[in-house]
Amino acid sequence: MGPKKIVFGEDGEDATMHDVPPSNQAAVTDDAAAVAQEDREEDMLDPQAEHEEEEEEEEQRVKLLPGSSATAASFEFEKEGHTLGNALRYIIMKNPDVEFCAYAIPHPSEDKMNIRIQTYEGTTAIEALEKGLKDLQDLCDVVADKFWTARDSFAGTATA
């Protein structure tokens, strides 16, 4: 199912619903859903033993939307919302190679989040997205570390 070419106003007619590009999202199979469910179980593991076991293949939740080029792309994230959308947008915008980044939730009743990235020459939108996700993980490490240190020293002052 490839993206359909849309010609608006062809033969002097308005675009109809048939002209709408098909969803690039594959239908979720029961198997994929089951795998996702099992994968969520992994979340419950010990924070220290983060993903010790070999992770099972998860359903593909990230899609490249049609009409994307190397330096300008839109990505569709399934089952993500403002939580990740805005945080990721911020960290990608902090990348100097990125010309533009924005996220949207196209419709509130669809559990999807789109993110648009346009970069300058020399890098790609996909690279920028990967860097964003990496940077966000680094940030989480710093926050977790400092938070727990502060907590422990506060506990020390409280009992002293």
Place this chain on the structure above:
Amino acid sequence: MPRHEQTMAFFVKPSAAELERRKIVGINKETVTDVTSTDFPGHYPGEDNSWDLEAFSQGFNVKFHNNSQFDASFSLIGLDASIANAFRRILIAEIPTLAIENVFIENNTSVIQDEVLSHRLGLIPFKGDKEGLLHFLKWFKKPPPGADPYANCFDFNTVQLELSVECTKKEGVDPNKEDDPAKLYNHANVYAKDIVFTPMGQQEEYFTPPRQPIAPVNPDILIAKMRPGQEIRLSMHMHKGVGSDHSKFSPVATASYRLLPTIEIIKPILGADAENFQQCFPKGVIGIERVTAEEAAREGSGYEGHKGEKKAVVVDTMRDTVSRECLRHKEFEGKVRLGRRRDHFIFSIESTGQWDSDELFLEAVKTLKVKCNKLEKQVVNMVR
């Protein structure tokens, strides 16, 4: 060539005063100013502003104000709102807890309807051994429609509870002298503590004393009221879930943040005005001091000739609620500037009891990290 390499040599550093100014969200009588963050590359010509883990690590700070099981309050300083908000949202909707999911009613002759009773039961927060809750208990996978709904119920994903109470008259209590139903009858009030937990299979290992059994956090939650002859007999299944599915699974009663208020007194506020000014704020925000001889002698300070008079000083902005009351009065016009610090988040987390409040925040950070880690793999997979 990437853009930043071309300009690398020309980065300018803004002054400390300028950086300080950018941190403030202005609050006027009817409007707000400088609401959005501007610390992005390309926003200020010649400045870097690109993501730098080292710089973030240097600038980021956590300060605890209060830390108890049910209420933690702390400041996160040096963070963007988008990140702080992600943590807040994860706290509310994405951290799993155990809650009553199915109620099987055998008999309910109380005045509270089955569905209302079930809903009330679902909302009761439970506690239990941490190890058991976090590591032993796993997600329950709902069987497809048509299949046996209990096919997937195992000791590691389902906790069974029972509630079996019957209201009867108490012996030896004179109804003519006593009119308190709680004293007249047995089980006139049905409380959360009446719920009985029976460990199944391996649950015995994790949820029997000395380890913490599954029990309501607050034993005195009122579930229903009954009168003699009425009965509630039911069993329940608990599963793990997240707040985005149903708020009964949310591990927090509230999880919120506010920005640290700032109050800047630009021109001296003296005498009776100082006291009125103090009254515009909650207790402890504004203090009253005397103008010192040195201040009165300094020219251009605004204190000339006011030695010994009362003056308003800012003591603790943390206590301020930013009511903007002081902006309504003519006498303070042009003398005070209100604002909030854009990167100073005062978090408040109130746990429902299954987790500890401070532990919850750490879990939220971990959740965001795991989420990013998984999606990073997905992006790599997408390209393949």
